[in-house]
Amino acid sequence: MDVKGFVMRISEFKKHFFLELSMLYPETEIQSFFNLLIEYTLKISRIDLALQPNLEFNKTELSFFNNALNNLKEHIPIQYIIGETEFYGLKFNVNKNVLIPRPETEELIRWILDNLKLKTQNPKLKILDIGTGSGCIAISLALNLPNAEVFAIDISKKALETAKSNAKRNGVSINFIELDILKSKSLPDYFDIIVSNPPYVREVEKKEMQQNVLNFEPHLALFVKNENPLIFFDKIADLAQNYLNKNGHLYFEINQYLGKETCELLEKKGFKNIELKKDIYNVDRMIKSLKL
Ligand SMILES: C[S@@+](CC[C@H](N)C(=O)[O-])C[C@H]1O[C@@H](n2cnc3c(N)ncnc32)[C@H](O)[C@@H]1O
Known part of the structure; x- marks a missing residue:
């Protein structure tokens, strides 16, 4: 030296x-x-x-x-090594308790915001993000929609701690709630938009996944049973039918292999104007639907 x-x-x-x-x-x-x-x-x-x-x-x-x-x-992901990542132009703290936000999810945010721009007024929306993880969806929406009141749910206390630190880091106020959505009979309020990127990877798809995702990202955030891969979509759609305001929208990030099945599920539950959208990799990745 x-x-x-x-x-x-x-x-x-x-x-x-x-x-x-x-x-x-x-x-x-x-x-x-x-x-x-x-x-x-x-x-x-x-x-x-x-x-x-x-x-x-x-x-x-x-x-x-x-x-x-x-x-x-x-093979520890670089985002966990430095403890942060960028999402929708913002910085987010990440650690082993939260999924690393993905570019596909940024596309979901862009879609929601673009759809809102088509409306003439900028009303005081109530928004709920289910399975918030790092808080990336809730926080990006709150920053881009300053009039909105945003709620965010997760089952994981540790994920919520990280999400809270991210809300602080980005200077927004979010109502965070610890809740197991699969066991919940109600939601904390009525909403204009419910959005969720729930766990949707089937156990059978593990073999397609990279080691760094499989070994280090939280399995609670990723996986569902092969026999019931739409369990979260089914439950959230039921709750959304009761807790979305009239003309409210439900947005999902989905499993690329289950686009058709997820649309059919929403149709069966009575949702209208169901739109399936591909991501930049040209695979089915998100759905928007309307509650009349
Ligand atoms: C795919 S991650 C999405 C994280 C973040 N919203 C994003 O887009 O990067 C799914 C999230 O759902 C949460 N989760 C898993 N099971 C849940 C349950 N039963 N109730 C509520 N949240 C749950 C996980 O802890 C995880 O944070």
């Missing part, structure tokens, strides 16, 4: 980082991990880093990067 306490050139560490991960991840992904870690720790962009080729890590930074490298070798 030299007198200023700097211990290693970043460019040198980068070579080591790439070499160590080269058998485990594609190069573009390793580059993106490195950029994220640099931005998170040094608060500089990759362009700034490229412009300062002699920049060095101090002892603390080097130890953080070595730890991160070891965690990446174990």
Whole structure:
């Protein structure tokens, strides 16, 4: 270590980082991990880093990067390593108790907001997010709809703690409620919009999943039994029939293989104007329906 306490050139560490991960991840992904870690720790962009080729890590930074490298070798998701992620242009704290928000869910938010823009007034909406996890849906909607009153439910106390920290971090007020939706006979209020990205991955689909998701993301957030894959949709649709206001909307993120079945379920429960929408990967991913 030299007198200023700097211990290693970043460019040198980068070579080591790439070499160590080269058998485990594609190069573009390793580059993106490195950029994220640099931005998170040094608060500089990759362009700034490229412009300062002699920049060095101090002892603390080097130890953080070595730890991160070891965690990446174990396939721990980068978002859990740095403890945060970006969703809909906002920063969210994440940890092993919450699902890492996905780009598909950002598309669901965009769809809800676009549909609301089509309406002329901006009424005081009441919105409920069921299975809020990190709070990403509830918080993004609350920030983009400042007149709305937003409620969010989850069965997991620890997920709700993270969601609360995210509401604070993003400066919004949400009514968080700990509740097992499958056992619930009622909802805390009447709503104009109910939205949910519930657990929907069947056990049989486990084999299609990446190790980092399977081993580190909460199974409570992901999986449902093969025999009853629509259990959450069925229950939430029943509650929504009773607790959505007239002309209220129910939005779901869905299992890509069960688009038709989920639409039929909603039809059977009496929902109207059922729309199935694909995501950027061109698979069935979300549904909007109307309660008359
Ligand atoms: C797929 S995750 C969605 C998380 C977040 N809304 C998102 O879109 O990233 C499903 C969430 O439902 C919650 N959950 C699972 N079972 C539940 C139940 N019976 N009642 C309420 N919430 C439940 C999980 O804890 C998890 O946070």
